[in-house]
Amino acid sequence: MMELEIELKKASDSLKLWDATSISxxxxxxxxxxxxxxxxxxxxxxxxxxxxxxIERAEKFGEISCKARRIIAMLSQDFIFDGCTIMVxxxxxxxxEVLKTAAQSKKLFRVFCTEGRPDRTxxxxxxxxxxxxxxxxxxxxxxxxxxxxxxxxxxxGADGVVESGGIINMMGTYQMxxxxxxxxxxxxxxxxxxxxxxxxxxxxxxxAPALRPIDFGVPIPxxxxxxxxxxxxxxxxxxxxxxxxLGVLTxxxxxxxxxxxxx
Amino acid sequence: MWWRSPSFxxxxxxxxxxxxxxxxxxxxxxxxxxxxxxxxADTLQNPSPENNISAYYQTRAAHHAVVTGDWLAQAxxxxxxxxxxxxxxxxxxxxxxxxxxxxxxxxWRKQPELAEAVAAIRALAAVIRNxxxxxMMELEIELKKASDSLKSGDTTSISxxxxxxxxxxxxxxxxxxxxxxxxxxxxxxIERAEKFGEISCKARRIIAMLSQDFIFDGCTILVxxxxxxxxEVLKTAAQSKKLFRVFCTEGRPDRSxxxxxxxxxxxxxxxxxxxxxxxxxxxxxxxxxxxGADGVVESGGIINMMGTFQIxxxxxxxxxxxxxxxxxxxxxxxxxxxxxxxVPALCPIDFGVPIPxxxxxxxxxxxxxxxxxxxxxxxxLGVLTxxxxxxxxxxxxx
Numbered sequence: 001m002m003e004l005e006i007e008l009k010k011a012s013d014s015l016k017l018w019d020a021t022s023i024s025x026x027x028x029x030x031x032x033x034x035x036x037x038x039x040x041x042x043x044x045x046x047x048x049x050x051x052x053x054x055i056e057r058a059e060k061f062g063e064i065s066c067k068a069r070r071i072i073a074m075l076s077q078d079f080i081f082d083g084c085t086i087m088v089x090x091x092x093x094x095x096x097e098v099l100k101t102a103a104q105s106k107k108l109f110r111v112f113c114t115e116g117r118p119d120r121t122x123x124x125x126x127x128x129x130x131x132x133x134x135x136x137x138x139x140x141x142x143x144x145x146x147x148x149x150x151x152x153x154x155x156x157g158a159d160g161v162v163e164s165g166g167i168i169n170m171m172g173t174y175q176m177x178x179x180x181x182x183x184x185x186x187x188x189x190x191x192x193x194x195x196x197x198x199x200x201x202x203x204x205x206x207x208a209p210a211l212r213p214i215d216f217g218v219p220i221p222x223x224x225x226x227x228x229x230x231x232x233x234x235x236x237x238x239x240x241x242x243x244x245x246l247g248v249l250t251x252x253x254x255x256x257x258x259x260x261x262x263x
Numbered sequence: 264m265w266w267r268s269p270s271f272x273x274x275x276x277x278x279x280x281x282x283x284x285x286x287x288x289x290x291x292x293x294x295x296x297x298x299x300x301x302x303x304a305d306t307l308q309n310p311s312p313e314n315n316i317s318a319y320y321q322t323r324a325a326h327h328a329v330v331t332g333d334w335l336a337q338a339x340x341x342x343x344x345x346x347x348x349x350x351x352x353x354x355x356x357x358x359x360x361x362x363x364x365x366x367x368x369x370x371w372r373k374q375p376e377l378a379e380a381v382a383a384i385r386a387l388a389a390v391i392r393n394x395x396x397x398x399m400m401e402l403e404i405e406l407k408k409a410s411d412s413l414k415s416g417d418t419t420s421i422s423x424x425x426x427x428x429x430x431x432x433x434x435x436x437x438x439x440x441x442x443x444x445x446x447x448x449x450x451x452x453i454e455r456a457e458k459f460g461e462i463s464c465k466a467r468r469i470i471a472m473l474s475q476d477f478i479f480d481g482c483t484i485l486v487x488x489x490x491x492x493x494x495e496v497l498k499t500a501a502q503s504k505k506l507f508r509v510f511c512t513e514g515r516p517d518r519s520x521x522x523x524x525x526x527x528x529x530x531x532x533x534x535x536x537x538x539x540x541x542x543x544x545x546x547x548x549x550x551x552x553x554x555g556a557d558g559v560v561e562s563g564g565i566i567n568m569m570g571t572f573q574i575x576x577x578x579x580x581x582x583x584x585x586x587x588x589x590x591x592x593x594x595x596x597x598x599x600x601x602x603x604x605x606v607p608a609l610c611p612i613d614f615g616v617p618i619p620x621x622x623x624x625x626x627x628x629x630x631x632x633x634x635x636x637x638x639x640x641x642x643x644l645g646v647l648t649x650x651x652x653x654x655x656x657x658x659x660x661x
Contacts, residue, residue, distance in 0.1 A: 112625075115614065117515065117538045123614055130619045137623040140515045140612060141539040142570025146602050146630040172540025178577055204544050214538060216513065216521055217615075221528040225535040227510075232544040 001050060005037055021210035023160030023168055027197035028065075034262055035061050068192035068245035069094050073101040076155075076190065076243045080107055084152040087112040087144070087180075090170040091121035092157025094190040096128060098243075099155075103132045110135040112151060114172065117141055118214040121170070141172055145179045154180045158191035161244075162199045163258055165236035165251025167191065168207065171229060177238035186240040193246050196258050201233045364390050364409040365416060376491065380426025380592045381463040383413050387430050388456035391449065399448060403435060419608035421558030421566055425595035426463070432660060433459050466590035466643040467492050471499040474553075474588065474641045478505055482550040485510045485542070485578075488568040489519035490555025492588040494526060496641075497553075501530045508533040510549060512570065515539055516612040519568070539570055543577045552578045556589035559642075560597045561656055563634035563649030565589065566605065569627060575636035584638040591644050594656050599631045 012029040019025055036058050072094055080086070080102045086109060088095055102109065111129055113136055116122030126136045139147060154176060158167040167173070167189050177187045201207050212230040220226065236251035246257055367389045371382035390409045396402040410427045417423060434455050470492055478484070478500045484507060486493055500507065509527055511534055514520030524534045537545060552574055556565040565571070565587050575585045599605050610628035618624065634649035644655055 114540075115515070117513070117540060120615065123616055123618070126622050127619060130621045133621075135623075136621070137625055138614070138618065139625045140569065142512075142515060142568075142573055143625050143627070143630075145573035145576050146569060146627065147625060149602060170540075171538065171544060175540060175543035175573070175577060178543050178580055179573060182576055182580060204547060214536075216536070217518065218521055220521070220536065221525060223528040223531075223534070224524045225533070227535055227537045227541050227545060229541070229544065232541075 001047060004051065004054070008033065008037070021208055023197050023199070024195045027160060028194040030198070031194050031196070031261060032058070032061060064245065065192060065194050068194070069097045071245040072190050072192065072243045073097045075248055076188070077102060077105065077107075079153070079188065079241075080109055082108045084109045085112060085150055086110070087114075087148070087151045087154045087176070088125065089114050089122070089154075089156050089173055089176050090116040090119075091125045092190065094157045094192065095155050096125065098190055099129065099134065100132060103129075103134050110137065112137050112139055112147055114139050114141050114144060114176070116170070116172070118212070141175075144176050148179050148183050148185060151180070151185055154185060154187045156187070156189055158189050158195055159231055160195050160197045160199065161189075161191050161242065161254060162197055162201060162233070163255050164200055165239065165242075165254040166201070167234050167239065167242075168199075168201070168231055169234065171232050174204070174232040174234045174238075177234045181238045187238060189239055189242045191242060191244055193244050193257075193261065196254065196261060198258070198262065204233055207231075207233060364412060368413055368416075378422065378463070378491070378590070379420060380422040380590075381460065383423055383426050384430050384456070384460050384463055384592070386413065387427065387434075388453065388460055391434070391453050391456055397445060399445065402449065402452070406431065406434070419606050421595050421597065422593045425558060426592040428596070429592050429594075429659060430456070430459055462643065463590065463592050466592070467495045469643040470588050470590065470641045471495045473646055474586070475500060475503065475505075477551070477586065477639075478507055480506045482507045483510060483548055484508070485512075485546070485549045485552045485574065485583075486523065487512045487520070487552075487554050487571055487574050488514040488517075489523045490588065492555045492590065493553050494523060496588055497527065497532065498530060501527075501532050508535065510535050510537055510545055512536075512542060512574070513538050514568070514570070516610065539573075542574050546577050546581050546583060549578070549583055552583060552585045554585070554587055556587050556593055557629055558593050558595045558597065559587075559589050559640065559652060560595055560599060560631070561653050562598055563637070563640075563652040564599070565632050565637065565640075566597075566599070566629055567632065569630050572602070572630040572632045572636070575632045579636045585636060587637055587640045589640060589642055591642050591655075591659065594642075594652065594659060596656065596660065602631055605629075605631060 012033055016026050016029055036054055076098045080098075086099070088099075088111060099111065111126075111134055113122045113126045113129070115138060116125075122138065126138050129136045137147075156167070156169055156173050156176070158169050160168040162168060180187050199207070210230045211228040214226055214228055236254075239251045242249045242251065242254065244257075249257060364386050368382055368386040371377060371385050372379065374382075387406065387409060390406060391402065394402055394405050396405055410431055414424050414427055434452055474496045478496075484497070486497075486509060497509065509524075509532055511520045511524045511527070513536060514523075520536065524536050527534045535545075554565070554567055554571050554574070556567050558566045560566060578585050597605070608628045609626040612624055612626055634652075637649050640647045640649060640652065642655075647655060
């Protein structure tokens with residue numbers, strides 16, 4: 001059993017090393033390790049049955065994670081009403097699942113999509129939504145405050161959910177949440193439970209940097225620096241609710257859930 | 264090369280109805296200086312606001328895209344006219360063909376450093392000089408006609424409308440019209456018109472001087488897009504050897520922020536480029552926000568490039584001061600009640616990939632920033648708080 005755990009740990013570490021900046025990868029690996037190696041499985045005397053029990057738990061964990069998006073989509077249907085306007089940022093598969101489920105249950109709503117510089121993920125999302133016959137409007141990132149009056153709710157995904165109840169997501173999420181909060185619009189986050197991480201950023205820069213080069217379309221003089229961080233941290237006071245496969249949570253409850261998950 | 268020829272932009276506007284399918288700009292490596300005057304004149308004379316392309320923003324974008332010293336010299340050589348020599352200009356125009364205020368306006372507009380409203384004011388001053396009227400009423404009517412034709416050339420430009428209105432009021436104020444002799448009245452009018460033109464020209468320098476006290480050593484300034492007034496402010500600060508750094512937003516969709524960062528890098532000012540989404544991320548390190556204005560409205564708010572409202576909101580929530588640099592001829596008699604309560608000024612956005620036809624695009628080029636998010640306005644009338652603007656407006660327009 002010790003050998004198995006050591007091997008598992010080595011594999012988990014090498015996975016995490018492959019991308020040091022991905023929070024969900026790290027969090028997912030950690031949660032898996034904890035879930036799988038929890039005490040009861042290790043009480044069997046026979047190694048083979050212990051191993052098959054471990055495999056059983058691992059598969060179960062995998063299944064839960066796969067189904068997470070569908071559970072989140074189901075939970076969020078109550079919050080999307082007919083005639084509402086939803087603002088989304090960038091491309092999140094969870095949020096797409098939410099919107100797809102709503103469209104398929106014949107709800108009438110429209111979506112405002114930000115462009116999602118610099119990787120133009122918003123354009124991709126607008127493409128997908130247009131295929132579902134959902135009315136989409138594309139905005140440049142600067143136009144979020146301009147259109148926030150017409151918006152009923154903001155829906156974002158998350159790269160990671162941190163202990164404070166805040167989220168780490170694509171650059172621009174913090175700005176959108178701030179604007180929405182100042183205009184009293186709810187900000188909903190759709191995040192699977194394996195994204196809950198044991199992090200507590202104190203400000204924007206207090207995370208492992210995740211940089212990505214930006215293509216401005218024209219050459220930039222060498223003296224000019226560029227802010228290339230790909231993500232920002234949204235503090236919990238700007239978030240209204242988190243939709244997870246553990247249920248619909250408020251940001252303050254996240255740390256309780258984290259304790260339960262990691263114990 | 265990264266700059267786009269203005270004729271390319273304007274030709275594209277006239278020829279295509281699918282604005283998002285645009286050829287890459289580097290297929291036209293050289294500008295064609297002989298084309299801009301005519302195509303700009305066409306655009307200025309024949310836009311229909313219902314067709315949704317704002318001429319103001321198109322020519323602004325053209326200016327933003329191409330200004331290098333070489334291009335200006337080429338343009339001047341091709342036209343064979345020295346823009347600093349105003350008397351020659353007017354004489355040549357009168358001798359060659361009937362005087363047209365639009366032509367005069369366009370000739371002034373060719374200088375990229377000149378604001379649109381100042382060009383309009385100069386053009387109207389030329390109208391007075393060249394008018395054939397023999398009575399004061401005729402002169403006023405002619406002036407009004409010229410002013411209306413300039414305004415109708417581009418209904419979306421707030422500073423143009425405001426500048427024309429202010430000029431009309433300033434010039435036709437009572438005392439000048441009490442002379443019995445028409446010629447001396449006319450020369451008095453011309454004098455006042457030239458003075459107004461000079462004040463408008465000098466406005467930027469006055470604003471730059473007033474704002475120097477607010478820029479301290481070691482500060483970080485956030486700017487949005489490209490404003491010539493703000494650039495003048497930063498240039499003056501850099502030349503007086505102040506140490507500061509600038510965060511520049513990218514300024515989608517016309518990438519004006521990139522141009523500003525270019526100019527600032529030439530002045531050896533440390534610049535950092537941000538995408539528009541990164542404003543809240545970096546707002547912690549910022550000490551002040553500096554923006555220009557397309558127009559200052561009666562409430563004390565400003566109308567400026569799309570994204571200004573967002574930046575002001577974020578700055579306000581983090582207690583950072585927002586300073587606006589605006590010349591006094593931009594004070595307009597408008598009072599928008601919300602974001603959509605203005606003449607729409609649309610500007611097509613190039614996303615780089617084709618957009619499905621079912622997808623709408625929000626193409627407005629500007630937004631309205633309410634006065635509660637602004638801290639101070641630097642104008643050539645002095646440093647004002649937003650609440651004082653309506654008092655100033657009353658004095659200007661009375």
